[in-house]
Amino acid sequence: MKNKLVTIVSDQTIPNVLLIKELGSNIQCFIFLTTDAMEKKFKRTAIIDTCEIPEKQIVNITISEDKPSSIKKTLYDHSLGLEPDAHYHVNITGGTKMMSLAVYEYFRNLNSTFYYLPIGKNVLSKFKTQFDGQTVALENRLSLHEYLLACGIRYNFKEKFFLTEENCFEIFRDYKINDFIFEKFPVETAEKMSAFIVKPDNIRGIWFEEFVFYYLKKNLKLPDKMIACSVKVFKDKDVQYDDNEFDVMYVKDNELNVIECKVQLGANPAQKIDGILYKLGAINKNFGLKTNSFVYTLSDLRNKWGSYSKVLLRKCEVMNIKPPFDKEKFKEFKFSIL
Numbered sequence: 001m002k003n004k005l006v007t008i009v010s011d012q013t014i015p016n017v018l019l020i021k022e023l024g025s026n027i028q029c030f031i032f033l034t035t036d037a038m039e040k041k042f043k044r045t046a047i048i049d050t051c052e053i054p055e056k057q058i059v060n061i062t063i064s065e066d067k068p069s070s071i072k073k074t075l076y077d078h079s080l081g082l083e084p085d086a087h088y089h090v091n092i093t094g095g096t097k098m099m100s101l102a103v104y105e106y107f108r109n110l111n112s113t114f115y116y117l118p119i120g121k122n123v124l125s126k127f128k129t130q131f132d133g134q135t136v137a138l139e140n141r142l143s144l145h146e147y148l149l150a151c152g153i154r155y156n157f158k159e160k161f162f163l164t165e166e167n168c169f170e171i172f173r174d175y176k177i178n179d180f181i182f183e184k185f186p187v188e189t190a191e192k193m194s195a196f197i198v199k200p201d202n203i204r205g206i207w208f209e210e211f212v213f214y215y216l217k218k219n220l221k222l223p224d225k226m227i228a229c230s231v232k233v234f235k236d237k238d239v240q241y242d243d244n245e246f247d248v249m250y251v252k253d254n255e256l257n258v259i260e261c262k263v264q265l266g267a268n269p270a271q272k273i274d275g276i277l278y279k280l281g282a283i284n285k286n287f288g289l290k291t292n293s294f295v296y297t298l299s300d301l302r303n304k305w306g307s308y309s310k311v312l313l314r315k316c317e318v319m320n321i322k323p324p325f326d327k328e329k330f331k332e333f334k335f336s337i338l
């Protein structure tokens with residue numbers, strides 16, 4: 001029996017990539033149902049490049065976004081279903097509701113199995129035409145490279161670090177003893193430890209970014225392929241300068257996590273953090289629906305009662321950003337975890 005995987009191409013490419021990687025070794029033909037809009041955004045190309053699908057196994061079909069009858073006619077015109085020994089594995093996660101319904105309506109009359117991958121869960125629902133489904137855990141975990149490539153994003157990242165993990169943790173211990181007071185940062189010690197010459201004004205930020213990278217990598221047990229530091233992203237293939245830079249990025253359980261690191265937020269932390277929140281709040285349109293965003297800082301963002309203000313928490317909630325990881329959180333770090 002010839003297994004064919006049907007993919008509805010849409011802005012959210014991660015569910016499509018995950019199912020292809022899950023079933024890919026058993027699939028002989030990959031059918032992409034795409035639209036003119038998705039072709040202009042290179043979404044189909046991003047999926048194919050990420051999954052490294054050979055050109056000879058690919059069938060591309062352009063369909064309408066919102067006309068079910070037109071979609072079904074297009075599928076009939078391509079003679080899908082004429083092979084008696086073909087088994088269609090149909091991913092109905094992507095596309096508009098009209099597209100998913102029309103594709104389901106067409107393939108339910110063939111030898112088909114349908115799949116739906118809910119955003120943010122490492123499971124897939126697998127069912128036949130009567131919705132007699134089962135939920136199956138996903139085995140595949142995307143690397144950071146695969147995740148960004150699937151989103152159609154070019155990027156580069158820091159490969160040579162100024163400080164070692166041991167250096168960063170040693171500086172953290174010294175700085176914590178001094179209550180993370182900006183002026184008491186051990187600048188001279190950090191400069192001596194640095195593998196490269198660095199301006200005194202920059203060493204605090206470099207140290208903090210690298211410390212957060214090392215800490216997350218160690219604490220979350222992340223392989224090298226899952227995490228990167230100083231990530232510059234390039235959305236437009238024809239533009240050489242980066243569209244944005246993020247201090248730390250990592251993928252865990254197929255979810256992207258983005259961290260902005262700021263040692264201090266200056267004399268007016270509330271005003272400074274607003275800009276950071278707006279930057280992080282805008283990234284979902286490029287990185288997919290399920291992106292976890294964080295602000296790490298050694299500034300004190302608490303009010304006199306030791307809590308975050310309702311205004312700050314509301315802004316984080318509206319922008320889908322986690323509450324800040326601030327000075328008080330870092331003071332809870334114990335030497336044993338470092």
